[in-house]
Amino acid sequence: MKKPSEAVLLLLLLFFAPHAKGTRFSPPGKPALTRCRSPEKETFTCWWEPGPDGGLTTTYALYYRKENSEAVYECPDYHTAGENSCFFNKNDTSIWVNYNITVVATNTLGSTFSDPVDIDVVYIVKPNPPEKLTVTVMEDKGWPFLRVSWEPPHKADTRSGWITLIYELRVKLEGEDDWEMHLAGQQKTFNIFSLRSGGTYHVQVRCKPDHGFWSEWSSTSYIKVPDYFHREKSAWILIMVFTAFIFLILTWLLHMNSHSLKHCILPPVPGPKIRGFDEKLLKNGKSEDIFSALVVSGFPPTMSSNCEDLLVEYLEVYVPDEHELMLEEGKDLHDHCLKSEGSTSDNDSGRGSCDSHTLLMDKCGEAKEQGRQTEQEERPVETQRHQKEWNEDTLPYAHEDTVSPDMSSGRVKTWPSVFCPLPQYSSSPPNHTSSLEIAKQHCLSDSLFPPGSTSSYLTHPGHSTKETLGPSRWEFSLSNKQPRSLHPQMQTRQQLQARSDINLSNVGCEQAPVGLLPPTARPTEYVEVQRVNEEDMVLLKPVASGRGCGDGCPRLRQAEDYSKVKGVNSDHTLLLQREVMGEEAERCPCQDQETNGETDSCITSSTVTTTQKPPACNYTAAAVQDKMAPTVSGYVDTASIFTLPTY
Amino acid sequence: MLVYMELSMRAGTAPICPYGQAGCHVPTLADLFDRVIQQSSRMHGISSDLHSQFEQYFLPSKNLIGKRKCHTYGILTPDDKENAQRLGREQLTEVILRLLGAWGDPLSQFYQSMSRDQNQDFNHYSSNKAMEISDMVHELRDGVAKMAEKMKLSGVLDNTVSYVSPESFVPFSTVSYYKRGELNPMDHHDLLHCFRRDSNKVKNYLRILKCTTLPGLDC
Numbered sequence: 001m002k003k004p005s006e007a008v009l010l011l012l013l014l015f016f017a018p019h020a021k022g023t024r025f026s027p028p029g030k031p032a033l034t035r036c037r038s039p040e041k042e043t044f045t046c047w048w049e050p051g052p053d054g055g056l057t058t059t060y061a062l063y064y065r066k067e068n069s070e071a072v073y074e075c076p077d078y079h080t081a082g083e084n085s086c087f088f089n090k091n092d093t094s095i096w097v098n099y100n101i102t103v104v105a106t107n108t109l110g111s112t113f114s115d116p117v118d119i120d121v122v123y124i125v126k127p128n129p130p131e132k133l134t135v136t137v138m139e140d141k142g143w144p145f146l147r148v149s150w151e152p153p154h155k156a157d158t159r160s161g162w163i164t165l166i167y168e169l170r171v172k173l174e175g176e177d178d179w180e181m182h183l184a185g186q187q188k189t190f191n192i193f194s195l196r197s198g199g200t201y202h203v204q205v206r207c208k209p210d211h212g213f214w215s216e217w218s219s220t221s222y223i224k225v226p227d228y229f230h231r232e233k234s235a236w237i238l239i240m241v242f243t244a245f246i247f248l249i250l251t252w253l254l255h256m257n258s259h260s261l262k263h264c265i266l267p268p269v270p271g272p273k274i275r276g277f278d279e280k281l282l283k284n285g286k287s288e289d290i291f292s293a294l295v296v297s298g299f300p301p302t303m304s305s306n307c308e309d310l311l312v313e314y315l316e317v318y319v320p321d322e323h324e325l326m327l328e329e330g331k332d333l334h335d336h337c338l339k340s341e342g343s344t345s346d347n348d349s350g351r352g353s354c355d356s357h358t359l360l361m362d363k364c365g366e367a368k369e370q371g372r373q374t375e376q377e378e379r380p381v382e383t384q385r386h387q388k389e390w391n392e393d394t395l396p397y398a399h400e401d402t403v404s405p406d407m408s409s410g411r412v413k414t415w416p417s418v419f420c421p422l423p424q425y426s427s428s429p430p431n432h433t434s435s436l437e438i439a440k441q442h443c444l445s446d447s448l449f450p451p452g453s454t455s456s457y458l459t460h461p462g463h464s465t466k467e468t469l470g471p472s473r474w475e476f477s478l479s480n481k482q483p484r485s486l487h488p489q490m491q492t493r494q495q496l497q498a499r500s501d502i503n504l505s506n507v508g509c510e511q512a513p514v515g516l517l518p519p520t521a522r523p524t525e526y527v528e529v530q531r532v533n534e535e536d537m538v539l540l541k542p543v544a545s546g547r548g549c550g551d552g553c554p555r556l557r558q559a560e561d562y563s564k565v566k567g568v569n570s571d572h573t574l575l576l577q578r579e580v581m582g583e584e585a586e587r588c589p590c591q592d593q594e595t596n597g598e599t600d601s602c603i604t605s606s607t608v609t610t611t612q613k614p615p616a617c618n619y620t621a622a623a624v625q626d627k628m629a630p631t632v633s634g635y636v637d638t639a640s641i642f643t644l645p646t647y
Numbered sequence: 648m649l650v651y652m653e654l655s656m657r658a659g660t661a662p663i664c665p666y667g668q669a670g671c672h673v674p675t676l677a678d679l680f681d682r683v684i685q686q687s688s689r690m691h692g693i694s695s696d697l698h699s700q701f702e703q704y705f706l707p708s709k710n711l712i713g714k715r716k717c718h719t720y721g722i723l724t725p726d727d728k729e730n731a732q733r734l735g736r737e738q739l740t741e742v743i744l745r746l747l748g749a750w751g752d753p754l755s756q757f758y759q760s761m762s763r764d765q766n767q768d769f770n771h772y773s774s775n776k777a778m779e780i781s782d783m784v785h786e787l788r789d790g791v792a793k794m795a796e797k798m799k800l801s802g803v804l805d806n807t808v809s810y811v812s813p814e815s816f817v818p819f820s821t822v823s824y825y826k827r828g829e830l831n832p833m834d835h836h837d838l839l840h841c842f843r844r845d846s847n848k849v850k851n852y853l854r855i856l857k858c859t860t861l862p863g864l865d866c
Contacts, residue, residue: 041728042727068716068720090729094726094727096726096847097726120844122844122847159866160732160855160859161851161856161857162731186865210688210691210850211695
């Protein structure tokens with residue numbers, strides 16, 4: 001072995017080293033094995049990097065040990081693979097065997113061992129690049145493509161299955177920097193499509209074993225794709241011409257129909273139009289002119305207007321007490337009533353007339369909706385009204401329709417959706433005086449009736465919204481007027497007041513009094529305040545109070561009053577009678593209420609000029625007994641009965 | 648779609664069945680070879696992954712490299728191309744079967760040991776892989792056996808090849824090597840190292856077998 005001799009030499013060198021010149025010599029630096037590679041899994045080569053030689057001539061040696069063997073061997077071939085390499089030929093190469101390799105650097109001063117490296121040849125395979133790369137242009141239905149083919153490196157034995165290679169190729173156009181990669185698997189041919197006509201392509205291919213390293217790229221193959229531009233171009237030209245032609249036609253058509261198209265796509269927006277609003281005035285800047293122009297003479301409608309038409313009043317007569325009385329009296333009460341009795345013990349709040357069992361169910365259906373509507377619409381109006389002085393007499397009260405505007409009788413009306421503006425209290429025609437509508441109650445809408453808004457109306461709180469409502473309502477309405485018992489004369493307010501007492505809440509049905517249609521069986525308040533005209537026509541009397549009569553009793557003067565008290569029945573119900581001043585007396589819904597038989601009492605008050613339908617006769621006190629009649633039940637939903645007066 | 652087309656080109660759309668029951672398409676030897684080679688390739692890939700994972704977490708002590716001995720070292724395997732080609736088909740097949748048979752049990756143990764060991768983070772992934780290769784080795788053994796049978800039937804193989812049952816081969820019980828039921832991480836690493844190598848051998852031998860039996864496009 002060389003090793004012992006080398007060792008001796010080293011020792012000698014070391015011995016003599018001190019005698020050497022003063023130059024700094026040192027043992028060699030540590031070499032390092034950089035890599036080992038096998039091109040075909042049959043041979044392999046290892047390369048190392050020498051360390052600093054320490055100033056002296058250094059020699060390198062490579063030693064290896066095989067797995068499970070203690071024998072150390074030296075590299076058989078230092079030259080085949082170049083400098084600082086060791087080549088292991090087929091005989092020395094074993095696959096699936098671990099090699100432990102070390103490199104030693106030796107100079108006169110010493111030797112240095114490198115770090116050992118373990119390798120298994122099967123994992124260090126890096127084949128040579130594929131060979132015989134050929135690229136040809138072929139045609140597929142008129143479109144060209146590249147066919148690339150190659151051969152495996154000649155050293156790699158893929159034929160026997162000893163080594164299995166997979167290939168990859170890359171393509172790029174001449175002048176560009178980006179390569180297009182294609183993995184070809186184990187096949188040895190490949191097609192490339194989507195070529196640019198007239199371009200020159202560079203093609204390269206490389207390979208790799210299943211578990212190993214990629215080879216280097218093969219030498220580039222160049223190929224020029226012939227021009228097929230003309231074929232493309234002609235097609236494009238045709239398309240362009242065609243498109244241009246179509247475009248021209250479309251433009252012409254558009255031009256022809258531009259106007260109508262404009263209308264179609266961008267319809268003119270109607271501008272706002274306010275009657276009486278003159279833009280020119282606005283431009284002038286004189287506000288007075290503008291506003292005066294806005295004031296429409298006919299607005300708000302006066303008595304003579306068609307307000308009444310707007311109003312559809314219906315009285316909802318609640319005669320809760322009566323109902324009870326009735327009950328007591330006899331069992332002829334409608335079961336609805338009965339039920340209502342029990343159920344309506346509360347204030348009937350939030351319940352519409354339809355809820356009232358005494359009311360006609362069917363009527364309620366529609367009435368309800370209308371009622372609600374009216375309620376809603378009423379609201380605003382009512383609020384308005386509230387503002388107005390209650391005292392104003394002559395509240396024409398929108399619902400003049402039903403009641404003659406001057407009807408002061410507090411006719412209870414349920415307002416239909418449309419409202420005439422609350423009668424301006426101020427401007428109400430004198431005849432109305434007390435035509436305040438005291439309360440329009442609508443039974444149904446009551447539920448919607450905002451508490452506050454009903455100031456002007458006495459809505460029977462009962463069934464209108466909440467209990468709270470009722471009382472407040474009443475009060476409110478009456479607040480303005482001195483509360484007083486129902487005195488027929490003059491104070492309508494009084495009447496109102498009376499009503500307030502009633503406290504609609506419970507009155508409910510009882511309200512039926514004149515003008516008020518007590519909803520039968522509606523125990524709740526349902527007080528209706530009718531308009532009270534000067535003559536105190538309207539008298540609503542709370543059911544309970546029964547005093548209605550007092551005030552209510554007063555006959556309603558006609559004049560226009562809406563309802564005339566026909567009388568008070570035994571039940572303390574005011575029977576209101578509407579006098580039709582010659583006007584249509586619309587059929588009185590009374591009949592409903594009138595079950596009592598006061599049919600005639602139903603006379604609709606003619607509301608004089610009212611064109612509107614007679615207010616619901618509902619006023620008829622019938623409420624009392626009427627409860628019975630489910631239909632009548634004293635509650636007449638004017639809405640149902642009358643059509644809303646159109647304004 | 649391609650598979651379908653391929654199948655239909657071969658033998659219509661009948662499903663493939665190994666035993667030739669009625670109504671299904673019996674795979675050809677080429678089919679069997681392809682399947683088996685794919686399976687072995689996959690198995691080797693998984694074992695390589697596992698081994699590299701272990702290398703990350705557990706650097707092998709280089710000193711032990713020489714002392715590492717796989718339990719299959721008793722099976723003589725050709726360690727280069729000439730030797731492998733010299734071996735002949737029958738012996739090569741037998742070697743393959745032996746190797747596969749020898750690994751069935753140790754891999755099961757390995758898997759059990761891995762799933763038991765809850766300490767390490769990578770165990771979940773690794774235990775899945777371990778289960779995979781454990782199953783694969785059994786399947787592959789069955790597949791190669793069937794293929795050998797078919798080769799015998801078609802006269803490619805002599806009848807000297809016998810199905811080697813794993814029990815017949817017990818050079819070293821795995822107990823001595825892998826401490827049945829108590830493999831520690833060091834043992835895991837050794838085991839994986841050995842299996843990676845042996846699966847590579849199996850893959851290579853199968854390819855050689857195929858290319859000598861059915862030379863074609865792939866060879």
